[in-house]
Every structure is written in C-alpha cells, then in structure tokens.
Amino acid sequence: HPKIKVCERLCSTEDCMPGTGTYLRHGYIFASLAGYVLRKNQGEELPVISVVRETETQLLPDVGAIVTCKVTSINPRFAKVHILYVGSTPLKDRFRGLKCHVLNCSLQVETYKSFRPGDIVLAKVISLGDVQSNYLLTTAENELGVVVAHSEAGAQMVPISWCEMQCPCTHAKEFRKVARVQPEYLQA
Template structure:
C-alpha cells in the first residue's frame, strides 16, 4: 500500500493545478504554501505545480509551486482567468492569474464594473447575483484602466464564472446562464455563468 501512495504522490507532484482545485483532506495532508483550507478540504489558491513533501510530522505537506518558466501580461483584448477578491454594488475586484493559457508571474489587479457584466439589461444587473468572492471568472481585458487595475468585461457568452463554491464549500455546476447548483446539496445560487466550451 505504501508503494501505491508513493506513486500517487510522485504523479501528483508533476500536475498543473488552477485556483480552487480540490487537492486533498487535512486528515491526510498538511496545507502548505499556495493552498487554503475550507471544511477540512485543501484547495489550491494559486496556479502552479502540485508538490507533496514529507515532513517531520506524520502527514506530508501538500503545496503549490508557482512555475517560473514563461509568463504573460494582460493587454487589451486578452482573455484572462481571475479570482474574485471582493465585491461591492458597483464593481468586483479581481486578481488576474492567467492570460490565455499562460500564467502571470504575479497577480494583476482587475475590476469588473457592474455595467460590464452582461451585454443586455445592464440596468437590472446586480453584483451579488453575478459574482461572489472566491469565484474564478473568465473575462476580457477592455481597458488598461488606471495604474492600479485593468478593466475587465464578461459580456460575451463564454465569459463569466467558470468555477465557484457554494456557501457550504462544495463545488458548483452551472444549470443555466445565471444559476449554479451545489453538486452535493442541490442548492441553487445566482451567478453570471460562462458558457462551457
């Protein structure tokens, strides 16, 4: 059995993971750098390579190492993946982590204004029904904004939330363009969902 777990650890140490990816349980691993814990489950908080190290304790350390190969910088028209950091009624602040399929060396700050969420019925859009902190969204860079933040838009059908967790901490799946469902409890939450490719 020990050889099997060693093989699993070795294979997982070479896999690329994205933010929000479920990695393991706290009863089996110690959460290391680049991870966070919710409800006894360890999740990736950054984009990078999963690595498992043995520690002096009985449990191995599970961490995410950021790749230091090639990186990208957002430009106007770029499609990006970003993590929602906080929201208010007028805008969502996000951390841009990938440009296309290339990771950023460090997170870039971005803003999605409420008028840039949907292409139609913009006056009816409510931020709380579109994004929640922790959501991973796919968006387009529409402006370089000020010196601190890029302006992003999710008006296209393929843009919006691509990964979200419910209030109970479970992964959610889209059931319509504006709703996601908890995969375990079946509870429905409002989101501006990205159309799957």
C-alpha cells in the same frame, strides 16, 4: 537597457502609441511605473511602447485578451479580482482588475447576482492598467463569466442556467453570471 523611473518621459505620441505601464500628457508618453521599456510593432501602425517591471519581458494583460481571474471582493458596482492567467499562461505578478459586469446595453444585473468572492472567472480586458495595475474587465459575452464556484457547503457548484449554479450536495441554488465554455477548458 537602462531602468526607467516613474514619470520619466519616454517619447512623443508622434513616434509611438502608449501601452501598458504608460500614460499620456501634453503629446508625450511617460512611464507610470518603474521598470524597463518594451516596444512592439503592430503592422503599419506606430510601435506600442510599454513599461514592464522586470528585466525579462513578462506577459502583460492587453486590451482584448481573455484572462482568468479570482474574485477577491464585490460591491454593488463592480467585483475586484486578481488576474491569474492571460490566455493559458500564468502571470508571475498578480494584477488587480476591476471587473464591470455588463450583459448588454438594456439589461443590468447586480454584481452580487453575478459573482462571489473566491469564484474563478473568465473575462476580457477592455482597458489597460494604471499606476496601481488596475484593469477594467468585462464578462458581457456568453463565453465569459464564472467557470468555477464553490457553495457554502464547500462543493464545486454545477451550472444549471446562464444565471444560476447549484450545489450537488445541498441542491441550494445561487445566482452567478455563468460562462458558456467547453468542458475541456475546465480540466486545468
């Protein structure tokens, strides 16, 4: 397959639906990154057209996918993360995600009370990447949130509620949006 350039027109929206690595303009789908075209048929709908960076088909985060990521920084509105795994499959390239923390429509919790840099988090993809490979993620479900966090003393913290973890050494408590996951998911 020939390599596609950034901004190259791929097809009409009558023929395909836009996927990862693409954008819409005036009824046509364009490549938002340089790479190779990938088409996926999903049932009776139109095929989804995506652009991937390598010759081999690489796994890309998709809407609805559960991802494991590491928090790199936080600000009052969101946490920046690197997506490490899609499901249980490690990614070859690092993808950046902008995680929006939403518990439900009526309850907003500050980002610093939910995540800290270095935390390992389970999240769900709610929006596909753009030119910079930014994905919008959520931890709104009970099963999503922080799964591994370390205290200032360097010990792995233990969840004590849905919103707090505790250091086993110093017994200091810290706020986190704790994921309610089964122990077997934490063994890896």
